[in-house]
Amino acid sequence: MAKEESPVYESLDMIGTGAYGMVYKARNRKNNTFVALKKVRVPLSDDGIPMNTLREIALLKQLDTYEHPNIVRLLDICHGQRQEKELVMYLVFEHVDQDLASFIQKSTILTNDKIRNISREILSGVDFLHSHRIVHRDLKPQNILVTENCHIKLADFGLAKTYDFEMRLTSVVVTLWYRSPEVLLGQSYATPVDIWSIGCIMAELFMLKPLFCGTTEGDQLSKIFQILGKPREDEWPESNVPIKYNSFEIKNKLEIRNLIPNLCENSYDxxxxxxxxxxxxxxxATEALNHDYFSEEPLDI
Structure with a gap:
């Protein structure tokens, strides 16, 4: 694989691929520090860079001015090669060695204190995004970075966008296991999609494995209903629903307390x-941060 080179940054290794670009670990030649280099291919219109791309970049820059401790820092934006119909851009972020997926995989047990701190910092980052009318839309352990000191930084804002209530998620958005029911049912959505994802991630911190592991949208809903129970028919969306309410027959219901026996009353709630x-x-997110779970006495000695 050819290295991604620029006058300032030397690519060392590819560390991931997102819905809209590849991510490389790179070295800053000027100060010899490591960075994460996100390569994005931008299709050019007759007028140059599309307005929505410019808005997305402006949004990233604006977010970074706040230097929120639970949001990955955007350090630089570089232009790469320009072709007739396409421009290569590099978004340069601070580099963090591991994500929450690898952190969970390496863990044999997580203490209650650690789960509480990780959950609080994820919520703090999401609350910051939501307060700026931004829905992350792709929250999953692979997009949550964990520093050496076990602090959380939310990453991969390639899918972040100022929201309105009529937006609908395309099929590329949000890993299936962390999708909310309204996304699976093709409904309009807003900030609650991120809260659903955090609920799945928080359960995973206790279980050390994902809570709902579906293979299709319908199977994912079945897995959700098997654990949480099937909603009432009057809660089902009335129009434009690809999956019908009566398609689900839930047998052998599982109890979340049996699946996660180490849940305390507040974490369960x-x-x-x-x-x-x-x-x-x-x-x-704001209400969750004020929940009793985050003010109860630590359970670990």
Missing amino acids: LIMKMLAFNPYKRIS
Whole structure:
């Protein structure tokens, strides 16, 4: 594989691929520090760079001015090769060695304190995004970075966008296991999609494996209903639903407390409020941060 080179940054290794670009570990030639280099191919219109791309970049720059501790830092933006119909751009982010997926994989057990701190920092980053009318839309362990000191930084804003309530997710958005019911059913969505993803991630921190592992949209909903119960028929969306309410017959219901026996009362209550089927009944990030789970006495000695 050819190295991605620029006058300032030397690519060392590819560390991941997102929906909209590849990510490389690179070295800053000027100060010899490591960075994460996200390569994005931007299709050019007759007028040059499309306005939505410019807005996305402006949004990233604006976010970075706040230097939020739980948001990955955007250090630089570089132009690469320009071809007739395409421009290569590099978004340069601070480099963090591991993501939450590898962190969980390496863990044999996570203490209650550690789960609480990780959950709080994820929510803090998401609350910051939501307060700026931004929905992340692709929250999953692979997009959550964990520093050496076990602090959390949210990454991969290639799919972030200022939201309105009529946006619909395309099939490339959000890994299946962390998709909310309204996304699986092709409905309009807003900030509650991120809260659902956090509920799934928080359960995974306790279980050390994903909570809902579906293979298709319908199978994913079946897995959700098997654990959380099937919603009432009057809660089902009335129009433009590709999957019908009566297609689900849930047998052998599982109890979340049996799946995650180490849940305390407050952690159970918070996860269930995040995993409400109706997005309007789902707890918000601000409300979640004020939940009793984060103010109870530490359980670990």
